[in-house]
Every structure is written in C-alpha cells, then in structure tokens.
Amino acid sequence: xxxxxxxxxxxxxxxxxxxxxxxxxxxxxxxxxxxxxxxxxxxxxxxxxxxxxxxxxxxxxxxxxxxxxxxxxxxxxxxxxxxxxxxxxxxxxxxxxxxxxxxxxxxxxxxxxxxxxxxxxxxxxxxxxxxxxxxxxxxxxxxxxxxxxxxxxxxxxxxxxxxxxxxxxxxxxxxxxxxxxxxxxxxxxxxxxxxxxxxxxxxxxxxxxxxxxxxxxxxxxxxxxxxxxxxxxxxxxxxxxxxxxxxxxxxxxxxxxxxxxxxxxxxxxxxxxxxxxxxxxxxxxxxxxxxxxxxxxxxxxxxxxxxxxxxxxxxxxxxxxxxxxxxxxxxxxxxxxxxxxxxxxxxxxxxxxxxxxxxxxxxxxxxxxxxxxxxxxxxxxxxxxxxxxxxxxxxxxxxxxxxxxxxxxxxxxxxxxxxxxxxxxxxxxxxxxxxxxxxxxxxxxxxxxxxxxxxxxxxxxxxxxx
Numbered sequence: 001x002x003x004x005x006x007x008x009x010x011x012x013x014x015x016x017x018x019x020x021x022x023x024x025x026x027x028x029x030x031x032x033x034x035x036x037x038x039x040x041x042x043x044x045x046x047x048x049x050x051x052x053x054x055x056x057x058x059x060x061x062x063x064x065x066x067x068x069x070x071x072x073x074x075x076x077x078x079x080x081x082x083x084x085x086x087x088x089x090x091x092x093x094x095x096x097x098x099x100x101x102x103x104x105x106x107x108x109x110x111x112x113x114x115x116x117x118x119x120x121x122x123x124x125x126x127x128x129x130x131x132x133x134x135x136x137x138x139x140x141x142x143x144x145x146x147x148x149x150x151x152x153x154x155x156x157x158x159x160x161x162x163x164x165x166x167x168x169x170x171x172x173x174x175x176x177x178x179x180x181x182x183x184x185x186x187x188x189x190x191x192x193x194x195x196x197x198x199x200x201x202x203x204x205x206x207x208x209x210x211x212x213x214x215x216x217x218x219x220x221x222x223x224x225x226x227x228x229x230x231x232x233x234x235x236x237x238x239x240x241x242x243x244x245x246x247x248x249x250x251x252x253x254x255x256x257x258x259x260x261x262x263x264x265x266x267x268x269x270x271x272x273x274x275x276x277x278x279x280x281x282x283x284x285x286x287x288x289x290x291x292x293x294x295x296x297x298x299x300x301x302x303x304x305x306x307x308x309x310x311x312x313x314x315x316x317x318x319x320x321x322x323x324x325x326x327x328x329x330x331x332x333x334x335x336x337x338x339x340x341x342x343x344x345x346x347x348x349x350x351x352x353x354x355x356x357x358x359x360x361x362x363x364x365x366x367x368x369x370x371x372x373x374x375x376x377x378x379x380x381x382x383x384x385x386x387x388x389x390x391x392x393x394x395x396x397x398x399x400x401x402x403x404x405x406x407x408x409x410x411x412x413x414x415x416x417x418x419x420x421x422x423x424x425x426x427x428x429x430x431x432x433x434x435x436x437x438x439x440x441x442x443x444x445x446x447x448x449x450x451x452x453x454x455x456x457x458x459x460x461x462x463x464x465x466x
Contacts, residue, residue: 001057001066002269007120008053008112015111051095056088056116067251074128081121089113135167138320139384143206144168147197147223148213149175149190152237156212156256157189163254171204176213194219198226202404205318205411210258211236224261231264273446278388281453282378289375296327296363296372303363306332309376314393317413322385324393325376329364330357371460377416389449390415391437409437412444422455 060066063080093109134140144160146153153173160168172191191200194215201209209232211220220236227234235258238250250257286293297308306328314324360368367373380386386393393414399407419440420433440448 001060002272003123004057004060004120005053007123008056008116009049011116011119012049012052012108012112015108015115018111048092048095052088052092052112055091056084059084059087069128069131074125077124077128078121081124082117085113085117085120089116131167132165134384135164138169141167141169142208143171143204143318144208144210145171145174145191145197145201145204145206147174147176147194147209147211147215149173150213152239153212156210156237159254159256166254168208168253171206172200174200176215176219179213179215194223197223198230198232199404201230201232202407205407206232208233208235220261227262232262233260233264234262235260270444270446274387274449277446277449278381281388282381285375285378286382292372293375296367296375299363300327300329300361300367304331304361313396314414315396315399315410316385316393317410319399319407319410321396322380322393324386325379327364327367327373327376329361329367329373330359331361334359374416381416385413387413387415389418389440389452391418391440392420406434408441409434412441417452417456419452422452422459 060081063084064072065077065080065084069077089109089112092113096109131140146156157170157173160166160170170189172189174191174194174197176194191204197209200206209223209227211223211234224234235251235253238257238259249260251260252258300308308328310326310328310330311323312326313321316322364373377386381388390413391409399410418437420436423436
C-alpha cells in the first residue's frame with residue numbers, strides 16, 4: 001500500500017512536470033504554495049491527491065491485489081492492476097466534474113492516470129520476476145508439512161512441487177493414525193504421527209501446515225491453537241471439511257482450493273523498512289570504507305601466506321546454507337587445526353572461542369579487536385543472505401548440537417551485529433547467547449535495529465571484539 005501511494009505521488013509529479021513544462025523542484029514548490037495549478041489552493045490539490053490515492057488502495061484491496069503474490073496469477077494480477085487504476089481515474093475525473101474544477105488541466109489528470117497504470121503494472125511485474133529468482137535461490141520460500149498420507153495429500157504435494165513459482169518447499173507428510181490410508185509412494189516422506197507435528201514443524205522451520213486428511217473438529221481445533229501459538233499458518237482442503245466452507249473464504253494455491261484457518265501476522269512494512277535500511281547502510285559503508293578495505297586486503301596478503309578473504313559455510317534463515325565473507329584472520333590451515341585446541345575453549349556450551357588462539361595472525365588480531373574482519377559481510381547483506389542486525393550466523397557443527405528451542409534463532413536473517421554483540425559479547429554462557437537472540441526476535445522493531453547499530457559503533461571503537 002505504501003508503495004502504491006508513492007507510485008501515485010510520483011506519477012502525479014511527473015505528469016504535472018510534462019504538462020506544465022516545469023522541473024521537480026519548481027513543481028514541488030508550486031504545489032506547496034498552491035500555485036502549481038492556477039486557481040487551486042494547496043488544500044484542494046492535496047485533498048484530490050489523497051482522495052485518489054485512498055480510492056486506488058481501497059479498490060486494490062477489494063480486488064485482492066494485496067494478497068500474497070503466490071496466491072495470484074501474473075496475467076490476472078496485471079489485469080486487476082489496470083482495472084484498479086482506470087476505475088480510480090474515472091472516479092477522480094467524476095469528482096473534478098462535480099466540484100467544477102475547470103482550472104485543473106485535464107492533461108495532468110490523464111497523464112497521471114496513464115503513468116500510474118504503466119508504472120504500477122511494471123513495478124508488480126518486476127517485483128514478481130525478482131521474487132521468482134529468489135525462489136530459485138531458495139530465498140523467501142515457505143516450508144510446508146502436509147497432514148495426511150492419502151490420495152489427496154499426494155496430489156497436493158505434487159501440485160506444490162510442480163508449480164515452482166508458488167515458492168513452496170515440501171518437507172514431509174504427517175500421518176493421522178486410524179484415519180489415513182497410506183500410499184506406498186509416500187512411505188519415505190512420512191515424518192511421524194500427528195502428535196509429533198509441531199516438533200517436526202520446529203525442526204524443519206515450517207511456515208504452513210496443510211490438512212489433507214479428514215479429522216474430527218476437536219483435533220483441528222487443537223492443532224489450530226498450537227499453530228497460533230507457534231505463528232504457523234494453517235490450511236485445510238475444503239473437500240475434507242465441507243462444514244468449514246460455509247462461511248470461509250476459498251483461496252487457491254495454484255489450482256488447488258484451500259481454506260485458511262490461521263494466517264500469522266507478518267510485519268511487511270517493517271520488513272521492507274529493514275531491507276531498505278540494510279541496502280542503504282551497506283552501500284554507504286562499502287563506499288565510505290573502500291580505502292580501508294583496500295588497505296586491509298594488502299595487509300592481510302603481506303602478513304601471511306593464503307587468500308585475502310575467508311569464505312565459510314554458515315547457516316542462515318531457516319537453516320539455509322550460504323557463504324559468509326570475512327577478511328582472513330587466521331593461518332591458512334586453521335580449520336584443520338581446530339580439533340587440536342578444542343580443549344582450550346573458553347566458552348560454555350556449543351560456541352568455541354579463546355582469547356589467545358594460536359591460529360590468529362598478527363594482522364588478524366588487530367582486525368578482530370576492532371571487528372574490521374567483518375566489513376566484507378556488507379556484501380552478504382546486499383546479496384540478501386544477511387542483515388545488518390540479527391543473530392550471528394552459526395556454523396553447521398554448532399547447529400547439529402542445537403536443541404529444538406535453540407532453532408528459534410534461525411527464524412530470522414542472521415546479522416553482522418546484534419543484541420548479544422552489544423550487551424554480552426564477553427559473556428561465556430551459551431544460554432545467555434541464545435536468550436538475547438530470542439529476546440531480539442520477539443521484540444524486534446526497526447527502532448531496535450537502529451539502537452543496536454548506534455551501540456555497535458561504540459563497541460567497535462572501544463576495541464572489545466574477540
């Protein structure tokens with residue numbers, strides 16, 4: 001909705017510039033002073049612009065243009081976008097006629113509607129294309145478990161896997177004892193019985209559960225309560241639950257009808273702002289520190305034999321593996337020598353840390369002290385593998401030792417800095433490490449990210465890095 005509002009404003013500004021032969025600064029100044037359109041005050045111009053924007057948003061919502069993109073067809077979305085723009089434009093021209101706003105140039109109105117239609121359709125097309133590319137990289141996908149092992153469950157699984165642009169990743173079946181008739185083709189994909197559903201949902205970072213097996217209302221209600229508590233979406237196949245369909249909305253996943261019983265709240269505006277903050281700050285940091293990056297690269301190369309960068313496989317959001325980039329701070333065979341010094345670990349639990357690690361180079365010790373070795377991770381942020389603020393990305397050997405409750409920290413994008421880094425960086429307790437990450441996830445806001453970033457600056461200059 002916010003993007004739609006910005007698109008309307010941009011289309012109106014460009015339309016006025018073209019029709020009135022002005023420039024952006026003069027146009028905005030004229031709008032502010034009420035002189036952009038002769039005989040119309042700023043209040044009337046603002047009211048028309050806000051009214052047009054509100055009308056577009058209301059119509060778009062009525063046409064379900066704000067539903068998740070995976071629930072809509074590309075061509076259908078484009079048709080509805082054009083329809084929303086034209087209907088809103090028709091209402092705008094009708095309003096201008098009723099209030100007798102003859103001073104408003106009809107060229108500006110027509111250009112605004114035309115530009116809005118083109119830019120809105122183009123923006124949605126580009127956004128969908130970019131999202132499909134992210135699906136192919138395993139990003140922004142949704143992990144699903146199907147309750148049931150019968151024909152309907154197998155058909156749903158085939159449907160989800162055959163239409164890749166839906167962005168669903170099938171994780172397995174859960175069978176309902178005494179109800180399901182299990183097919184041979186599903187045997188190897190059965191995770192367990194219904195009473196273990198949410199253990200498997202936690203283990204596989206499941207976003208959505210589909211019920212494709214007939215169960216009693218009491219069973220569905222119990223699962224629904226747990227789904228709400230765990231923030232997992234829940235859908236049922238309407239053929240299995242005819243009574244539920246009477247007052248429920250049918251949503252199609254591709255061509256497969258489903259009834260959504262619960263949809264977790266997603267702070268879309270906040271996540272968009274977080275991503276914008278990540279891109280802006282990462283770009284500025286890489287440009288600002290480019291001389292420092294070059295100097296560090298030269299120092300690392302001259303200090304010891306080996307590559308300049310150290311790329312290690314880390315576990316990101318929903319256990320997705322990615323390459324984390326850092327400046328090399330250890331000798332070339334550091335990973336092979338780790339087993340020799342494991343007994344010298346100064347941390348409690350899973351994490352390995354020691355203050356005088358013999359594998360660290362001279363330059364590496366300085367880089368670690370001021371966290372300069374992590375500067376290349378801004379590239380990871382731009383690629384979408386990491387965020388500036390979030391839990392630190394663990395290595396696979398650590399994740400294999402996690403309890404189910406520890407996996408909570410993998411529900412979000414890992415970060416360069418986080419709550420633990422600014423509050424308890426020298427605390428040896430793994431429980432404290434986990435509790436601070438969970439506290440960050442449960443209390444997240446853009447303002448919290450900004451506060452952590454500001455506190456990180458102080459930590460870096462204090463030289464309290466590992």
